[in-house]
Amino acid sequence: MNPIDKRLKEIDERLHAKLKQIDEKLLSSAPDRSRSSSPPQGKMLHELRVPKPEEVQGLKKKPFMEEQDLLQAAAYVFHAPHVTSNESYHECASLVLFRPLMDESLVNAMATYEERLIGEKLVLQPVILYYGGDATSARLMALAYAVARRKPGQEKELLTKMATLIAKEMIENEGCLPLERTISILEKAGIEGQLGDEYMLRDGQSFGFGAVVGTIAHELGHHALGHVSGPRENMEISRNQEREADLFASSVVSSSPFGEYLVPGYMLSWLPKVWLDHLGDRDMIDTHPISIERILNFIRSNLGQAERYGFGEKDIEDYLPKEWIKRTRHS
Ligand SMILES: [Zn+2]
Numbered sequence: 001m002n003p004i005d006k007r008l009k010e011i012d013e014r015l016h017a018k019l020k021q022i023d024e025k026l027l028s029s030a031p032d033r034s035r036s037s038s039p040p041q042g043k044m045l046h047e048l049r050v051p052k053p054e055e056v057q058g059l060k061k062k063p064f065m066e067e068q069d070l071l072q073a074a075a076y077v078f079h080a081p082h083v084t085s086n087e088s089y090h091e092c093a094s095l096v097l098f099r100p101l102m103d104e105s106l107v108n109a110m111a112t113y114e115e116r117l118i119g120e121k122l123v124l125q126p127v128i129l130y131y132g133g134d135a136t137s138a139r140l141m142a143l144a145y146a147v148a149r150r151k152p153g154q155e156k157e158l159l160t161k162m163a164t165l166i167a168k169e170m171i172e173n174e175g176c177l178p179l180e181r182t183i184s185i186l187e188k189a190g191i192e193g194q195l196g197d198e199y200m201l202r203d204g205q206s207f208g209f210g211a212v213v214g215t216i217a218h219e220l221g222h223h224a225l226g227h228v229s230g231p232r233e234n235m236e237i238s239r240n241q242e243r244e245a246d247l248f249a250s251s252v253v254s255s256s257p258f259g260e261y262l263v264p265g266y267m268l269s270w271l272p273k274v275w276l277d278h279l280g281d282r283d284m285i286d287t288h289p290i291s292i293e294r295i296l297n298f299i300r301s302n303l304g305q306a307e308r309y310g311f312g313e314k315d316i317e318d319y320l321p322k323e324w325i326k327r328t329r330h331s
Contacts (some may be wrong), residue, residue, distance in 0.1 A: 074130075109130045111227070113228060128219045133179075138211035138268060140182065141159070144162035144191055156318045165188055166272035211268040211269045217252040246301075263311055264309050292317075296313065
């Protein structure tokens with residue numbers, strides 16, 4: 001075995017051992033926690049303040065996401081020029097609390113309000129809830145994408161396979177993607193052995209991070225644009241509001257250091273949800289209705305980058321289920 005292959009194998013083994021460790025740690029903790037969708041209680045609010053980008057350390061090379069990554073992603077969103085240069089957005093961002101819920105494996109993120117008692121007064125605290133399952137989904141999709149980028153011609157197959165695997169997990173787990181399924185999904189997608197390449201791992205990390213930045217920006221958009229008006233409940237969010245939040249997110253991400261990841265990041269977040277909608281329970285994605293028009297609107301707003309990454313108007317339908325396109329065009 002040549003030295004490079006040997007080194008890659010070592011990294012691969014270390015990575016695998018690390019994943020197994022997480023696996024065991026997760027399995028030994030209460031298994032039903034991963035199914036609960038209510039946020040954990042008792043976290044001090046000040047601990048969840050969004051730090052400035054320079055306050056958080058650089059990204060570590062790893063195949064999974066940690067709370068620190070989500071806080072860092074939120075920091076880039078909340079301090080992006082599109083937000084800070086607008087008085088009303090800036091004020092909104094200073095009020096919104098970002099809550100990463102890493103232990104919750106629901107694949108979702110939402111802009112909502114929580115009731116808080118300050119002294120005698122009940123106030124509504126605007127929050128963004130970001131569930132760990134969404135971060136896991138983003139990272140798995142991004143790892144598949146990192147591999148796909150080195151296999152020209154196989155992008156569609158690899159991304160569709162990963163999106164389908166994630167969607168099936170969500171169907172089996174009531175909308176959740178448990179972190180302990182990571183190894184098995186990477187194996188089923190046939191890419192688990194290829195992630196020892198540090199460069200590829202970093203690539204997967206950047207695209208996954210870009211996906212998370214886009215999702216947080218979209219949720220901040222719902223707050224900044226006044227779409228969220230009541231205490232926590234399942235909100236009926238109109239298609240128009242989805243489009244507005246997407247446009248807001250495009251401007252935010254484009255003005256952040258992650259502008260280059262805008263389109264691929266969005267596609268990586270969306271594809272598993274589209275396949276979920278096609279394969280299973282539509283209720284699971286009701287908080288963020290997705291349609292072919294919504295995807296096309298997004299692509300047309302960011303056409304240059306979309307085409308550069310092979311997600312142009314002509315290419316995009318190859319990544320989506322045919323029947324889904326027909327159905328969402330007519331609904
Ligand atoms: Zn939305």
